Amino acid sequence: MSVPSTTGSAAPQVCTTCPYCGVGCGVLAQPDGHGGLTISGDKSHPANAGRLCSKGSALGETVDLADRLLTPEIDGAPADWDNALDLVAQRFRDTIAQHGPDSVAFYVSGQLLTEDYYVANKLMKGFIGSANIDTNSRLCMASSVAGHRRAFGTDTVPGLYTDIEDADVVVLVGSNMAWCHPVLYQRLVAARKARPEMRVINIDPRRTATSDIADLHLAIEPGSDAALFNGLLAEIVAKGATDQAFTAEHVTGFHEALEATSSGDLAATGLPPGQIRAFFDLWLRNEKVVTVYSQGVNQSSSGTDKVNAIINCHLATGRIGRPGMGPFSVTGQPNAMGGREVGGLANMLACHLDIEVPEHRAAVKDFWNSPGIPDGPGLKAVDMFRAVRDGRIKALWVICTNPAVSMPDADAVRAAIEACDFVVVSDVTGRTDTARLADVRLPATGWGEKDGTVTNSERCISRQRAVLPAPGEARHDWRILADVAARMGWQKEFDYRNPAEIFREYAALSGIAGTLGRDFDISAKADISDSDYESLAPFHWPCSARKIGGRFFADGQFYTGDGRARMLPVTPREPVSRPSADYPLRLNTGRVRDHWHTMTRTAKSPRLSQHLAEPYLELHPADAQDRGLAPADLARVESRVGTAILRVVVTDRVRPGSVFAPMHWTGETASAGRIDAVVAAVTDPVSGQPESKGSVVQVARFDAGWYGFAVSAAEPFPTDAYWAKARMRDGWRTELAGDACPDDWEAYARALFDLPDAEVLSLLDPTRGLARLALLRDGRVAAALFASPSPVAVARNHVATLVGTMAEAATLSGRPGADMPDPGATVCACFDVGVNTVLAAIREQNLASVEAIGAALQAGTNCGSCRPELATLLAAAQVREAAE
Numbered sequence: 001m002s003v004p005s006t007t008g009s010a011a012p013q014v015c016t017t018c019p020y021c022g023v024g025c026g027v028l029a030q031p032d033g034h035g036g037l038t039i040s041g042d043k044s045h046p047a048n049a050g051r052l053c054s055k056g057s058a059l060g061e062t063v064d065l066a067d068r069l070l071t072p073e074i075d076g077a078p079a080d081w082d083n084a085l086d087l088v089a090q091r092f093r094d095t096i097a098q099h100g101p102d103s104v105a106f107y108v109s110g111q112l113l114t115e116d117y118y119v120a121n122k123l124m125k126g127f128i129g130s131a132n133i134d135t136n137s138r139l140c141m142a143s144s145v146a147g148h149r150r151a152f153g154t155d156t157v158p159g160l161y162t163d164i165e166d167a168d169v170v171v172l173v174g175s176n177m178a179w180c181h182p183v184l185y186q187r188l189v190a191a192r193k194a195r196p197e198m199r200v201i202n203i204d205p206r207r208t209a210t211s212d213i214a215d216l217h218l219a220i221e222p223g224s225d226a227a228l229f230n231g232l233l234a235e236i237v238a239k240g241a242t243d244q245a246f247t248a249e250h251v252t253g254f255h256e257a258l259e260a261t262s263s264g265d266l267a268a269t270g271l272p273p274g275q276i277r278a279f280f281d282l283w284l285r286n287e288k289v290v291t292v293y294s295q296g297v298n299q300s301s302s303g304t305d306k307v308n309a310i311i312n313c314h315l316a317t318g319r320i321g322r323p324g325m326g327p328f329s330v331t332g333q334p335n336a337m338g339g340r341e342v343g344g345l346a347n348m349l350a351c352h353l354d355i356e357v358p359e360h361r362a363a364v365k366d367f368w369n370s371p372g373i374p375d376g377p378g379l380k381a382v383d384m385f386r387a388v389r390d391g392r393i394k395a396l397w398v399i400c401t402n403p404a405v406s407m408p409d410a411d412a413v414r415a416a417i418e419a420c421d422f423v424v425v426s427d428v429t430g431r432t433d434t435a436r437l438a439d440v441r442l443p444a445t446g447w448g449e450k451d452g453t454v455t456n457s458e459r460c461i462s463r464q465r466a467v468l469p470a471p472g473e474a475r476h477d478w479r480i481l482a483d484v485a486a487r488m489g490w491q492k493e494f495d496y497r498n499p500a501e502i503f504r505e506y507a508a509l510s511g512i513a514g515t516l517g518r519d520f521d522i523s524a525k526a527d528i529s530d531s532d533y534e535s536l537a538p539f540h541w542p543c544s545a546r547k548i549g550g551r552f553f554a555d556g557q558f559y560t561g562d563g564r565a566r567m568l569p570v571t572p573r574e575p576v577s578r579p580s581a582d583y584p585l586r587l588n589t590g591r592v593r594d595h596w597h598t599m600t601r602t603a604k605s606p607r608l609s610q611h612l613a614e615p616y617l618e619l620h621p622a623d624a625q626d627r628g629l630a631p632a633d634l635a636r637v638e639s640r641v642g643t644a645i646l647r648v649v650v651t652d653r654v655r656p657g658s659v660f661a662p663m664h665w666t667g668e669t670a671s672a673g674r675i676d677a678v679v680a681a682v683t684d685p686v687s688g689q690p691e692s693k694g695s696v697v698q699v700a701r702f703d704a705g706w707y708g709f710a711v712s713a714a715e716p717f718p719t720d721a722y723w724a725k726a727r728m729r730d731g732w733r734t735e736l737a738g739d740a741c742p743d744d745w746e747a748y749a750r751a752l753f754d755l756p757d758a759e760v761l762s763l764l765d766p767t768r769g770l771a772r773l774a775l776l777r778d779g780r781v782a783a784a785l786f787a788s789p790s791p792v793a794v795a796r797n798h799v800a801t802l803v804g805t806m807a808e809a810a811t812l813s814g815r816p817g818a819d820m821p822d823p824g825a826t827v828c829a830c831f832d833v834g835v836n837t838v839l840a841a842i843r844e845q846n847l848a849s850v851e852a853i854g855a856a857l858q859a860g861t862n863c864g865s866c867r868p869e870l871a872t873l874l875a876a877a878q879v880r881e882a883a884e
């Protein structure tokens with residue numbers, strides 16, 4: 001829907017949806033006339049009512065065409081679409097003819113739109129006749145899917161976002177909501193402010209920005225969530241808090257679940273008894289409890305059991321599907337939920353139909369008019385890449401995901417892709433670790449250019465709409481898939497003209513699913529016209545003659561054979577990899593506030609790249625001391641499968657014995673920052689989801705001969721033992737380290753910055769190993785390098801402002817003049833406010849609240865994503881003041 005322009009002749013404002021997290025915020029986007037977009041939150045969208053986080057607000061900075069893949073490529077050379085599509089179709093056809101349908105596979109993504117996903121699934125399961133289509137949701141939501149299916153007989157999130165606001169107790173388990181679902185977190189913060197009696201409990205081995213709001217932070221032993229919730233179940237029963245009417249009528253497995261609990265469970269959590277009591281008391285005293293859970297639960301070798309241990313407690317108390325209560329698995333990707341609905345996982349069919357149920361298969365086969373549907377599940381992601389490695393899969397199509405970075409045992413995955421006979425990658429850029437390995441690269445349209453629907457964490461289906469034209473020769477993912485299908489012989493079955501047509505077919509199929517007793521039914525939309533699809537407003541499923549929107553399960557109607565929910569007996573298990581003398585530390589991994597996954601989009605934004613500009617390792621002070629590691633040193637993190645080199649952050653946010661590293665850095669952005677190279681490919685036996693947060697590692701100093709910090713107008717391509725680069729407003733900032741100092745710093749710098757003829761200003765002190773160089777073009781700084789034998793101590797945010805300035809005597813000091821204080825590391829990305837600026841303002845202006853900081857500096861007043869960090873700075877300053 002185009003909202004009429006408010007600015008006269010300018011391009012119209014388009015109402016669309018954010019392409020990042022599963023909160024699914026509505027966005028208003030308007031071309032700014034310079035290739036970018038002006039972005040604001042959509043006040044009419046039920047998810048965000050106008051709010052956006054730092055990533056959503058910066059969307060306009062990510063749509064330029066730098067690094068975009070704009071034409072198809074075969075073996076690295078530009079090709080036309082006909083040749084590329086013919087080749088893909090022919091290689092898939094030949095491979096299938098020779099080795100059977102299970103010798104090919106698609107690996108797709110929760111960031112595809114529902115319409116793209118539907119076509120991919122239909123092609124593989126319905127026409128190629130293999131179930132070898134899996135998605136990165138296997139690394140993300142698979143344990144929640146499996147847990148839901150075991151408990152409810154369907155993969156359905158019962159509640160709505162308003163339940164989180166209406167609850168009296170919100171339990172956040174393995175969720176860093178402040179950084180990962182920021183707008184939902186802001187809704188929680190606002191609700192809590194309006195009702196100060198509301199209580200928030202955060203269960204996470206690590207203290208995070210989310211812990212800031214928590215009345216109780218349970219720094220649980222990694223992996224011990226099932227033990228804690230088993231303990232809670234036993235307590236519910238012991239204290240008579242069971243809803244006997246609900247369990248008697250609507251639940252089976254109560255006694256088995258209770259019997260599986262043991263008095264020893266709670267010891268495994270490592271929590272002080274007082275904290276456990278406080279948690280249990282809050283849970284038992286309040287009926288309105290919502291338990292929100294995310295990757296700390298799912299990404300575990302016992303993820304499915306953790307999910308069921310949580311759901312058990314809600315079923316036992318009948319606290320499900322009513323306002324302000326219920327288990328709530330929040331989805332990660334913008335269309336993680338849509339992908340589950342459309343059957344993107346190797347063990348599902350479309351519309352919550354089951355590939356293993358003959359009646360379901362027959363219905364879908366008839367509807368698709370397909371030659372046959374495989375009668376069992378295909379390979380799940382980890383097994384799929386093992387099959388690629390073993391040569392069982394000979395042709396692979398990767399769409400909208402970057403497995404060479406995000407899969408566990410990522411070096412082995414990279415090697416498997418490289419060795420595979422035929423690899424196709426559809427992406428918006430060719431510069432990903434995975435796309436670089438492809439035989440055929442296909443340019444896809446990206447956010448802002450494509451049209452379709454997504455489903456967010458609360459089952460709300462929204463439109464993404466194009467606001468920019470498709471660049472170069474890029475095509476929509478659904479169309480690329482349909483073009484290949486046509487060339488494989490299924491022209492008629494894939495003859496779609498637009499996404500509306502695909503959506504109608506999908507909605508009609510959901511009506512059949514509804515008649516087969518499934519809950520995913522949006523058949524009321526099956527006859528939607530093209531223009532109504534164009535203006536489709538966000539709606540919650542189901543949407544059929546029988547039910548529109550709302551919650552599930554308060555009525556005790558479940559989707560199992562007997563209509564009752566299942567409580568599951570859960571025996572808590574530790575993570576599979578155990579710390580040992582060789583690998584004594586537990587490696588936890590996750591996200592940072594301003595980056596999205598493998599950074600192909602967020603790294604384009606200078607402001608999103610400032611908050612955390614380098615891959616890092618959080619390490620407890622005791623563990624750092626044992627290894628002789630100081631803040632800003634480099635560390636080598638090693639497991640049985642691989643190595644990463646990361647910057648050391650010494651902090652008691654992590655427990656002794658645990659380290660944390662972000663998942664975002666890639667071969668494009670750092671020399672050895674791919675943390676999944678270190679993560680072992682251990683999976684949950686039920687869901688197949690990898691244990692991304694439970695590997696064991698050893699950490700040792702990475703002894704560098706020299707360290708460097710560089711800024712440059714143009715992108716540098718270092719080859720040193722360590723480097724990590726990030727975009728900044730006028731170019732690039734790069735951290736460097738090498739084994740032995742270059743003999744000739746000037747020659748080194750000229751090569752690094754590819755500035756062979758630049759004039760060089762230098763300040764060299766070979767005896768102390770210090771080097772400072774500025775490379776000039778027409779008297780202005782084109783690049784600068786600061787090197788020393790220990791981690792370089794220059795004011796980075798100041799040095800970053802040198803590029804493009806006239807060189808002068810102070811250029812190589814690395815410090816701003818007394819009249820220009822160093823702002824320090826960026827906290828507020830929207831207004832570019834640094835830590836030092838915030839601390840100085842707190843001190844000098846006696847600021848006592850986050851609001852006061854906002855009034856003084858603007859920090860935290862736009863998207864609000866940095867408000868938890870501002871609160872932490874404020875608290876630290878106040879503690880210091882009290883101590884002084």
Ligand SMILES: Nc1nc2c(c(=O)[nH]1)N[C@H]1C(S)=C(S)[C@@H](COP(=O)(O)OP(=O)(O)OC[C@H]3O[C@@H](n4cnc5c(=O)[nH]c(N)nc54)[C@H](O)[C@@H]3O)O[C@H]1N2
Nearest residue numbers: 021174175176180223294295296332333590591593596597
């Ligand atoms: N900024 C940003 N936001 C994102 C994304 C992004 O890339 N960047 N990605 C999106 C996606 S796809 C997803 S899936 C979500 C993920 O959202 P989250 O799940 O909130 O994010 P993570 O940082 O992966 O992990 C959450 C927390 O789990 C904790 N944890 C680790 N082990 C355990 C454990 O054994 N028990 C418990 N209770 N906790 C544990 C970690 O310390 C971490 O703080 O974020 C979405 N939002």
Ligand SMILES: Nc1nc2c(c(=O)[nH]1)N[C@H]1C(S)=C(S)[C@@H](COP(=O)(O)OP(=O)(O)OC[C@H]3O[C@@H](n4cnc5c(=O)[nH]c(N)nc54)[C@H](O)[C@@H]3O)O[C@H]1N2
Nearest residue numbers: 139140400401402406426427428444446589597598600692
């Ligand atoms: N160690 C560790 N590993 C993890 C996790 C963790 O917490 N720890 N989290 C896991 C989770 S939850 C997730 S969801 C995954 C995410 O991991 P990935 O899915 O691998 O990460 P992305 O960077 O989001 O990859 C999306 C790719 O699609 C491209 N793209 C963007 N838009 C489009 C489009 O419209 N069409 C096409 N064809 N391509 C497009 C992007 O450029 C990018 O290359 O990582 C998983 N891996």
Ligand code: SF4
Nearest residue numbers: 018020021025053056
């Ligand atoms: S919370 Fe942020 S990243 Fe998530 S959908 Fe909303 S604006 Fe996008």
Ligand SMILES: [Mo]
Nearest residue numbers: 139140332333
């Ligand atoms: Mo995810």
